[in-house]
Amino acid sequence: MMDRRSFLKAGLGGTLLLGTVSLGAGLSGCDAQPAGERPDLASSDGAGYRFGFLTDADIVMFQALVPAVIAPALTQKERLPAVTAQTIRDIDAGILRFSTATRKEIRQLFDLLTFGPSRLAMTRIWSWENASQADTAAFLERWRTSRFGLFNKGYIAITKLTNVAFYGNAANFALSGYPGPPPWATAALPQFQTETL
Amino acid sequence: MALADPIAAGIASGWNVTDAATLSGHTDLEADVVVIGTGAGGGTTAEILSGRGLKVIMVEEGRLYHQKDFNMDELKSYSNLYQEGMSRATKDGAIAVLQGRCVGGSTTVNWTSSFRTPDETLNYWSEQFGLEQLKPESMKFWFDNRMERHSMAPWQMPPNANNDVLRQGCDKLGWSWGVIPRNVKGCWNLGYCGVGCPTNAKQGALLTTVPGALENGAQLIHGLRADRLQWREDRIESLQASAFKADGYTPSGASVTLRAKHFVVAASAIGSPGLLLRSELPDPHERLGKRSFIHPVNATIARMPERVDPYYGAPQSIYSDQFNFANGVDGAVGFKMEVPPLHPAMAAGVLPGHGEQQATDMANLPRLQSVLALLRDGFHPDSPGGTVELREDGSPVLDYPMTDYLWNGVREAYLAMAELQFAAGAEAVKLAHMDARWHQSWKDTREEINRLPMALHKVRLFTAHQMGGCGMGSDPRTSVVDGNGLHHQIRNLSVHDASAFPTSIGANPQLSVYALSARQSTRLAEKLTA
Incomplete structure (x- = not known):
């Protein structure tokens, strides 16, 4: 783990990179396209999903980030791969409703986090593919406690996208002790009745 | 009430509701008044003006969601009912902005708190912005009037x-x-006001003034974004608008031109200044968008x-x-x-x-x-x-x-x-x-x-409360619209939403918007039907 002084230096370098990395990534053409269909991340109920925002590189990153954010909340650890895939799909679906300007800003952040030189300078993660949960959590902690508002902002973006997608999903309600909408109400309201033909 | 969906029933009865996703090519429309936005300000305006026999078209960027869509599901609601899929924030990203984007605007997703504008605020407006006509004694009638229209009363049940x-x-x-x-009728005390009331209890614009306007023969076009007001000299000639596909956010390519005698902007304290800025309206004292x-x-x-x-x-x-x-x-x-x-x-x-x-x-x-x-x-x-x-x-x-x-x-x-x-x-x-x-x-x-x-x-x-940006005042050098909501430079343009507030309110603003809009709309109706 680096000391604060070297982190601050890396942080400043990273900040300077922010403006150029998107351009660099764009010019080199790496992973500019949304991932589209990813059968390996499909839900078990067979419903298809097409990624409309996240690239293959983003998905590799979130396969490391999502467990670092939410794995300790899971009581059944064997659910982690399926929950991670579901959360990544929900993150993608959520981002698609953001404004063009916000999507552009998120694109910049994700490019920065997936583009080799900037990723290394800012996150100390050698590769998302091989990053341990502890390494990823340490990176998140550094961004959370950073004195630089830009990194706090990046931390909030990553954890908010992940937490909202995870805790907002009915399959995970029990983990927050939220019983869901009251059954007596859903039993009485017409919009919850499955139509009988 | 909870088991019958008044919006579904109204549409079945022949309300003039157009989903802009069904439009193609270019459409020309004409009315006496075009109202942009269907939230607290726009809904009130449309109901009052249409009630005076004026032909009104309501333009709403968001879609028409109602009981069938209100499933107490946070993720779906945040994506569909809120601006920018609940990701809206201030420019530096430091302040999250919660704001509705649907028919009924923020009143469809607010938590139903219904306060009168504090006397201190109205008196301050009078002293600082020359708004004597909005002093508490003059506004009392409008607060009473709107509390009745929206079934507002102190919550009778014990607090949660x-x-x-x-x-x-x-x-x-x-x-x-x-x-x-709270503005509720027959509330089930469930707690899901923020994701669209599932029981039709909340008396926001969606279930009061918008249906009222439709009953009066007004037209509602939803999924249609107001792009630009075309103007010449001191008059707006038309509104240029563009349609979204049924997903609510992908532009379809269809466009609409709306002509009218008068235009009322009620697109929120971010949307209204945004539309006026895009339209490059005269702003000789550079007040537009300021004091937000x-x-x-x-x-x-x-x-x-x-x-x-x-x-x-x-x-x-x-x-x-x-x-x-x-x-x-x-x-x-x-x-x-x-x-x-x-x-x-x-x-x-x-x-x-x-x-x-x-x-x-x-x-x-x-x-x-x-x-x-x-x-x-x-x-x-x-x-x-x-x-x-x-x-x-x-x-x-x-x-x-x-x-x-x-x-x-x-x-x-x-x-x-x-x-x-x-x-x-x-x-x-x-x-x-x-x-x-x-x-x-x-x-x-x-x-x-x-x-x-x-x-x-x-x-x-x-x-959750955006106000100002088209501030009211008697002095054109320090404000965008006058005390009646009329634009200082453009004669047939009014602003009837929270963007007209010269300061914040000091309380949840929905009743302030309803009351001010009711007052301005009643005056405007007199002017337009004279």
Whole structure:
């Protein structure tokens, strides 16, 4: 783990990179396209999903980030791969409703986090593919406690996208002790009745 | 009422409702008045003008969602019913902006709190902005009138446990509190106001004024974005608008030109200045988009010894004005204290974290309680507000600088809220602040509050109340519209929403918007039918 002084230096370098990395990534053409269909991340109920925002590189990153954010909340650890895939799909679906300007800003952040030189300078993660949960959590902690508002902002973006997608999903309600909408109400309201033909 | 969907019934009965996703090519339309936006301001305007026999077309960027769509599901609702899929924020990303984007606007997703504009605020407007016609004695009629229209009354049931903490804390400390009037009829006390009322109890624009206007023969076009007002000399000639596909956010390529004698803009305090800026309307004194206010909100979280179930029950029923006008109307910033509901996604968004700490905090959700403070911005030279500007793609964004004056208020509010939660029996309290920790005593929490940096991206800041940007005033040099909502430079243009407020309100603004819009619309109807 680096000391604060070297982190601050890396942080400043990273900040300077922010403006150029998107351009660099764009010019080199790496992973500019949304991932589209990813059968390996499909839900078990067979419903298809097409990624409309996240690239293959983003998905590799979130396969490391999502467990670092939410794995300790899971009581059944064997659910982690399926929950991670579901959360990544929900993150993608959520981002698609953001404004063009916000999507552009998120694109910049994700490019920065997936583009080799900037990723290394800012996150100390050698590769998302091989990053341990502890390494990823340490990176998140550094961004959370950073004195630089830009990194706090990046931390909030990553954890908010992940937490909202995870805790907002009915399959995970029990983990927050939220019983869901009251059954007596859903039993009485017409919009919850499955139509009988 | 809850089992019959009045919107579905109205459409079946032949209301003139157009889903812009069904349009193709170019469409020309004409009316006496085009109303842009269907929230608190637009709905009221459309109902009153159509009630006077004027042909009205309502234009709404969001889609028409109603009971069949209101499934108490946070993720779907945030994506569909809120601006930018609930990701809207101020320009630097430091303040989350909660704002509706659907027929009924924010009144479809608000927490139903219904306050009159405080007398102090109206008197300040009169003294500072030459708005004598809006003094409390003149506005009383309109508040009474709109309270009746929207079935507003102090909440009759006991507060939920979340709100009761605010009441108990105030009682213990000798602070004032009151019961919040709500705009509901036959409310089931479920707690899902923020994701679209599932029982048709909430009497927002969606179930009152918009149906009223449609019954009067008005037309509603939803999924249609107002792009630009075409003008010549001192008159608007037409509105250029473009349609979205049925997903609500992909442009379809279809366009609409709407011509009218008069245009009323009620597209919110971000949308209205945005439209006027895009239209490059005359703005000789550079007032457009300026003095934008948001009631900056900060919050504290308490862990209570018993279950709170902060997701159930009327979300807001108790308030405290102990510190709202304590320093006078224009002294150190005042704040109103209320309670937010905490559903899991909302709770996780308010306090982002990761790993063990986040898992533990979220697992305690049934025992969590939260208090929030609405800072009353815009009443002091050190609170000049933000600026709505246009991004490269023409979309509006609010640049809102936090000043030291406001940061002092944030700190004072943290202190009051944490003290209150401990007084009400909290086991531990944590600030909605990135560097905060749980503390089990008021003393430790107070020390932390005095020590922590009050800084952007550290303090979790929110706004659900956007106001100003097309401010009212008698002097064209310092305002965009006059005291009747008429644009100072363009004769057939009015602004009837919260963007016309010259300051923030000092209370949840929906009733202020309804009342002001009712007053302005009644005058406008007289003018247009004379």
